[in-house]
Amino acid sequence: MLTIKNLEKRFGSLRALDDVSLEVEDDSIVGLIGPNGSGKTTLFNVVSGFYEKDGGEVYFKGERIDGLPPNKIAKKGLCRTFQVSKAPEKMTVLENMLLAAKRQLGENPFSALFMRPRVQKSEKANLDMALELLDMLQLSQLKNDYAGDLSGGQKKLLSLGRVFMLKPDMILLDEPTAGVNPTLRVQLMEAIRQLQKMERKAFFIIEHSMKVISNICDKVYVLNFGKKIAEGTPEEIQQNEQVLEAYLSGA
Ligand SMILES: Nc1ncnc2c1ncn2[C@@H]1O[C@H](COP(=O)(O)OP(=O)(O)OP(=O)(O)O)[C@@H](O)[C@H]1O
Ligand SMILES: [Mg+2]
Incomplete structure (x- = not known):
């Protein structure tokens, strides 16, 4: 559904995305986690056409979409939410x-x-x-x-x-449960999972809490300082030394 190859995004001398490659398969729920400022929202901004990339390629349903404006990308069936409501x-x-x-x-x-x-x-x-x-x-x-x-x-x-x-065919969610109370948070994640099963959509979800995302994701990617430092099942990610270190030093 979505393929990102060697994506680069710089803000001045800061490398907000540094050679990031990842994939979201059809009918799957994929998580994106990482400490504050690790580049998660920037990745969504580039994929959805809100920021221009400095390098790399983005494919949606086999079609190249990097360089297209946000409305064109949304019309193709790739939609997003914002970290702050609009x-x-x-x-x-x-x-x-x-x-x-x-x-x-x-x-x-x-x-x-x-x-x-x-x-x-x-x-x-x-x-x-x-x-x-x-x-x-x-x-x-x-x-x-x-x-x-x-x-x-x-x-x-x-x-x-x-x-x-x-x-949409695929939804990018930027911290959908931030500020939502814990009971509703679980329900919300369950609702996302049901929607995914019923309507066969793909979800790519940014979350802070590893716990929240572990329950519903088929796969998780981890960013740190703009670099992909890990990918795997939620179980694999929870045991990954590098990930634990990034979280402990970042938090
Ligand atoms: N428009 C911008 N101009 C300059 N720097 C930016 C811009 N957007 C993001 N950055 C920088 O890029 C880095 C990554 O930011 P980003 O918002 O992608 O992080 P994040 O992983 O979403 O963090 P959080 O978990 O806090 O939301 C940060 O250092 C941030 O300051
Ligand atoms: Mg963010």
Whole structure:
């Protein structure tokens, strides 16, 4: 689904990504961990087209995507969430969900005019999907509240819902459970796993906590100072000396 080859990203003299190669297979959940400042978000920013790379290649479904702008990459079915929420604050939770879907279809006013029955049908389907997702994310009670009034954790949940509304083939999640309470965190991870099973999507997830990610990931990559220092199953990673050292010295 996603192949990254020898990716490089520099900020001045800082090598934020240093010769990083990795793969996310179809239908899999892959984790990306590493200490603060190790380059995780930068990797997502380059893959999703928000930053230009300084070297290397990125392939999505066999097609080269590095150099494409973010909207083109999203249209190809590779979507992401942000570490800090970007939901419009003056819209309600439900409106936020529907807006996310609307960007997919009927965005062109011309096509909306000629495909009215189709658009209406899709709007009903979108509404159903939005309500179902809000339920799953335990945001139903808040659906008519402004997104700006949500707590930090609830904003995280909403951004997850918004990205699901895009029906992507692959989702990049940047710390989806940061600030979410531990009970809901487990549920959220379980929801991601269910979605992956039901809809056969691929997930690439940045997390701080090795514990959180171990339960659901098929494979984990570890970054430290922009370099890939380990890859393997969660069990292998938890026992990897270099990884433990990086975490202890970094934390
Ligand atoms: N736009 C930018 N300009 C300059 N330096 C940047 C920029 N974005 C990131 N960096 C630097 O690149 C390095 C990697 O940052 P990045 O945000 O990718 O880390 P991270 O692994 O996501 O960390 P965290 O776990 O704290 O979110 C850091 O040293 C950071 O200061
Ligand atoms: Mg980050």
